[in-house]
Amino acid sequence: MRIRKNAVITAVGGYVPDTVLSNHDLEEMVDTNSEWIVARTGIKERRIVNDPDIATSDMATYALKRLMEEGNVNPDEIDCVIVSTSTPDYVMVSTGSMVCEKAGLKNAWGIDTNAACSGFLYALTLGASMIESGRCKKVVVIGADKNSAIVNYTDRNTCILFGDGAGAVLLEQTEEPVGLMDSFFRTDGSGKENLIVTAGGSKFPASQSTLDEKLHYVRQDGRVVFKAAIQGMTDTCNEVLKSNDLVSAQIDYLIPHQANLRIIQSVGEYLGLSAEQVKVNIDRYGNTTAATIPLCLWDFKDDFKYGDKMILTAFGAGFSWGATYLKWGTLRQSKKD
Template sequence: MTPFSRITGTGSFLPPRRVTNDDLARELAQRGIETSDQWIVERTGIRARHFAAPDVTSSDLALEASTRALEAAGRQASEVDLIVVATSTPDMVFPSSAAILQHKLGIAGCPAFDVQAVCSGFVYALTVADALIKTGSARCALVVGAEVFSRILDFDDRTTCVLFGDGAGAVVLEASDEPGILASDLHADGKHVGILCVPGQVSGGKVLGTPLLHMDGQAVFKLAVRVLEDAARNTLAKAGKTEADIDWLIPHQANIRIMEGTAKKLKVPLEKLVVTVHDHGNTSAASIPLALDESVRSGKVKKGDTVMLEGVGGGFTWGAVLLTL
């Protein structure tokens, strides 16, 4: 019998340094850039974000989140037989942050690799881990989203530098006799690469291009609402479910207007929308597992609830996962 996969534990971690909109406005003013708490909140819903210290890497954040997820699942690191890390800000060009995380966990031997789908990364990673469990290639997977986006922000561009933060979220995904991951739907369209990207690369010991984030906010907004609705509806259809079956909607925490717009299109009441963007900012691949862990630990999302996860990011990538916790 083909096993199902089910989330048995969640964990998350935010760097200690919390930067409010007022804090950021003061820092930007020193660069001659004007912004304010009101300006940021009205456009994004963001009130604060967390920035990692200069010597802290994505795998450091991932280790903290992973340790908490393993504890919640009642598992030891030695029981993990697959590690998938979603990140766009890896520790180094190679090896993968997943391999580095594996070593920091004190284990060896199991497959470990990164998934690069930017803000859709966790949805992609969870789908890959689910597939490997269903084929019998793994039984206890650690699936992580971890980012230090503060390293790639252009602090001379107030339209983007106010949006992002650092953090990590993780889940333990295990083989189960009961359905957990019900369905998923993944997509990408490379023709939109220019609207959200970091157009730089390392060559000959130098950085070619621009190693800072570039985004066309209006273009991203228009595309995001449409594709998130499509992915969610496709996923529901695959699972034989309807919008009424969704207990909680946990979208990528990018912008409150995108999130609320998607909920309305899916006819999901706003009280069923999990929102953490106000305190985390956009943490890219970490945003969904961060929001999931916070809602589980607060008691909002409970065992047996049906949850829709959905993300959209540079590439352009997008996707959704429907699961029963």
């Protein structure tokens, strides 16, 4: 019988900036109040880069270096780095290549992917495919975004939502019955106008007009996104369960994209999971877009045990959404352990 070779997460790392932007800080900036923000989003504070010299690649590198340290990973053995981000350092130079340079990875190649808040899951599947095929032995997948670079801090509807951060995972091959088991993804380009940064690409290159109209900032129709996110995340979770002959009662943890606590709670309730099974850190970090899921894995890694069944799910601009079925493996131990 042929043994299935899976891609399993063997190390994790994360980074959030030191600067805290609290709801009370935002009260001094825009017409809002902390009670309203918490009630509507579940966010109490978020982390923001306050050094203009720190870019997305720097945060991604910090997360990767922590992964390598805590997982006792030799940088020369890493084959590939996939960075999922909506806020690359440059339009033409990939953030992945910058991370390889800054982290001292001499034998790795790096690329970027962009599926907004769903990007980490998409990139995770790409990385897993390279591991499963045997083309690579060690692939690092990073979700990182410096959202403060694209947030208009005079827009009360969006500035309360987003924070900066990065999370990273290492994928390796295993013949054990753990790792990435399945994924189900969907996209709908007709939803793009409801969550978008309009200018800066080839459609609307930077100009005085795009600057004057503030088209380089993220904007969204919150009501449309809210409803679509609950529907999309719930549907794809159910599709993954169905295709793997599972019921929600067999799932140990839900790791959802941290966009809005009400969305997270609704998806958990639809799946019949308890609050303890649904991992949440949006109250501390806000929405870090592609970084939310890997940051959750990093934050709560000590809660997970070998063989735990997890559903990871996200919804983002594009529209893009999906779910991944993951069975937790064994993390590498650092030298100090």
